Amino acid sequence: MRVLLIDGFPMVRAALTGLIEQNFAGAQVQGVDSVAAARAALAEQLPRLVLLDLHVDGGFELLQQIHREHLVLPVVVISGSDDTEDALQALGAGAMGYVPERSDLNTLVQALHLVLAGGTYVPPLKRLADEPAPVAAPARAWAELPLTPRQKGVLELLARGLSNKEIARELNVSVDTVKDHVAAVLKALGANSRTQAVLIATQKQGR
Known part of the structure; x- marks a missing residue:
């Protein structure tokens, strides 16, 4: 399984790469730090899964492009925000999962398994704290x-x-x-x- 990981921080890419390779047998992670590099990787070969940090310059536009051009390619957004409006914006643009960076590693792994199985992942969000999950x-x-x-x-x-x-x-x-x-x-x-x-x-x- 090929995974495209888009994040601007080398340490984050290294940590996520290790986590994915440890929990998904045969996973091959390609980490890039820019939208341009991500587009080049997508043009060369489509992955099975995309992990995207929307803080990368042009990240939201890339999410929209992937949804438009590769409708069945699942994208999981990794975000520093747990606000409902931010999640809605990402999910509305085509993300199949939204995982705040504060989430523990087990939650991230479970979210990826769910998305790869064809489901969607939404975490408990700040603005929904007093509403039914x-x-x-x-x-x-x-x-x-x-x-x-x-x-x-x-x-x-x-x-x-x-x-x-x-x-x-x-x-x-x-x-x-x-x-x-x-x-x-x-x-x-x-x-x-x-x-x-x-x-x-x-x-x-x-x-």
């Missing part, structure tokens, strides 16, 4: 949302981090049917990604 949101939490009962059920499973295949198995429907439901949920909530949809729904419920 998305992963624990019961179906009744979506009562006021403009969704059908089936779409609310899909949203609940998205909040639990399940992939399309896992949702299909849970609901006993095809993966294509799940994709249609997910697309409908995103459209109804005005979201650009699965994770952003969960965050939007959670915020609406907390109002």
Whole structure:
């Protein structure tokens, strides 16, 4: 498994490289310190996973470009912020995971496993501290949302981090049917990604 790691600090790149190689058998990490180097690496060979520090100059624009040009390539953002607005911005731009730098190493590893399995990762965020966590949101939490009962059920499973295949198995429907439901949920909530949809729904419920 090839991983592209984009971070401006050599010590951080070294630490993350060691962590990934230790916890993911056969992982090959290519660390770069700039958007230009990242684009060159992407043009040469697409990785299985991208880890991106948005503090790198042009990092947010790179995230948008990856989402636009390589829709199925998962990107996990490593950020110094645990504010909901920052997470929403990154997830809305296409990130499949958002991991604050304060997170412990086990959390980071679990987040990467989840994203690689087709799920999404959202940590407990500062602005959501007094609201129900998305992963624990019961179906009744979506009562006021403009969704059908089936779409609310899909949203609940998205909040639990399940992939399309896992949702299909849970609901006993095809993966294509799940994709249609997910697309409908995103459209109804005005979201650009699965994770952003969960965050939007959670915020609406907390109002």
